[in-house]
Amino acid sequence: MKIIVFGAGLVGAPIAYDLASAGEFEVSVADKDVKALNKFAHSKEIQVIQSDLSNPEIVKKLAKGFDFVISAVPGHMGFQTLKATIEAGKNVIDIAFFPENLFDLDELAKENGVTAISDIGVAPGFSNVLIGHVDHFLDKTLKAVIYVGGLPKIRKWPWEYKAVFSPIDVIEEYTRPARYIENGKMITKPALSDPEFLDFPGIGTLEAFNSDGLRSLTHTIDCPNMIEKTLRYPGHIDKIKLLREVGFFNSNPVDVNGIEIKPIDFTAKLLFPKWKLEEGEEDITVMQVLIEGEKGKKKLRYTYDLYDSYDPITKVHSMARTTGYTASMALRMVAKGLYKRKGVSAPEFIGKQPECVKFLLAGLKDRGVVYKERIEQFLTD
């Protein structure tokens, strides 16, 4: 089976290596950036294609030459790339995390007989799979909470943070109001709101804040209480609030000595180099997903814990591991015929098929990405 990976970035590259490693697939990687493609200079298994993926016509033409597509392009190109791939009639695993609604392409994918899975990283991604899985098993889901963060292993003043994905998307998370579901109602609060301290074994205390990360879950899961909170080392949030309060993240231009400038453009210039995760710098991914609900007369709480870190052997960052291997395993799952739904699927749809969840968990475990499950039982009051 011939696979093409769109995007040779932080996550695209380890996906390509993973798919090519055991000779299962013939793997090609396409990117506009020659430097990004140079990573594969020493690989005999992976073919590289220099190509401008911002042009959907090029995407469509490229896709037609392959059996399966993985889209790991930047978010702003994600929707059009997915659309072009679906139009080419190819199954696709998509981790572009575009801002548009993924279900807008569901009809088109069905018409083209395409199986597309979007948002299938770590969170969004495997968090959705787990919620979908438990929701499918329970009679009634009452609560779902996702705590997730990508952090540097070594904490350095003042930020104790490195951006494990695009830093401008991190700022977006720090400024866009956060939506969550409480008692069946959608609540909107400012970003960075409701900070709370939580202890994680082997890591210590982290601070969680509301972030706008539920995405498709608000439409697909019938649960009256759902929330995602992002994790940082304690103190980071206060520092970010400070910058936000001064206006350093604003998009409205200000006049500085007769020059119009967007504060966020200026801040990005100074701040983002400080947040750059260096090659070989160890990062960790921490996630806890809690789901509570009723099954028969039992009240159950499922807790899934993920602690993953940078792999010094493969030199793959943890965020790339946890995101990329979820995507590469999802591709295998579809390729093997385990998941057949036509249309655009959110990852929680996969959760309805226990054999798919089992397959993904096993594949992730083989790659060192281990989810620990804990089930607690309560008596219904």
Place this chain on the structure above:
Amino acid sequence: MKIIVFGAGLVGAPIAYDLASAGEFEVSVADKDVKALNKFAHSKEIQVIQSDLSNPEIVKKLAKGFDFVISAVPGHMGFQTLKATIEAGKNVIDIAFFPENLFDLDELAKENGVTAISDIGVAPGFSNVLIGHVDHFLDKTLKAVIYVGGLPKIRKWPWEYKAVFSPIDVIEEYTRPARYIENGKMITKPALSDPEFLDFPGIGTLEAFNSDGLRSLTHTIDCPNMIEKTLRYPGHIDKIKLLREVGFFNSNPVDVNGIEIKPIDFTAKLLFPKWKLEEGEEDITVMQVLIEGEKGKKKLRYTYDLYDSYDPITKVHSMARTTGYTASMALRMVAKGLYKRKGVSAPEFIGKQPECVKFLLAGLKDRGVVYKERIEQFLTD
């Protein structure tokens, strides 16, 4: 006696009012800014002169028409304004706090038979007077410490700070390395270094950090340990360090989307409006000056405490009160013939004449600016 005040700013205006209030002097105020001069529209006693004081020739011509000058111009114009005034042969009280060395004009002032006193605000200013005073009395001065801060009475997140003088000079204090004398040697440390918490009665805990404020004292006072530290509400320093670390105070231009911009210019645009002390907003001035030394067989510690606040009757901010009334009392001291030294004096020179110190303290007390003196005695080891 005809007085002219150069500069109708935050401090110049209350000086003019103070000098004119009892009919002691005929007072005029000169400024380029018509808006600044409009403050005096309702005053019958004070004459206003719209004049460009950035031109030293204009300054000299203006000064010649008066008996005495107070220079309260911005720091960058301070040296040339003082020089022009001395060239005009007029006695002058100067609170411009210019970066140049005030003693560079000493010879010129002596040649012109002029009595000039520079840096005669609160700190630098009355702090120097007190150190000079105790140093003159003691046989040997061993230690002098100045803690000083101008703060808003009402503390608001995140800064708990309002700039009581030019905010760009505040940033200068946050970035310029701090020099102090320890065991007879000049030590240079980064700005904001050596933070310590101190409790002040009626105020609570404040945080002090090294600032480069000794100025003339390093040359004029023979004391092996001298330091000035600036006071802020706790937490302010950490926030400032954060901005400094990111580079928001840098002067070297950075390229933002093809536009060269100095970070400090950009930061000033966003930050300074947040630090603006509003009309009627209450500020406080806190100062503690400690001087230790030997007199005969006694070891003595002198402590002077100042706590001053905004005057809701006159609507004069505390920083303007403590600075301006020191200057206006110094003018009276010279006008009465109490202080006669020709040349440019640093305020610590005044401290050598106990009758001058007594005069200033009494005048300040009349205006509600009260220094509390405490003398403790130790046995020499």
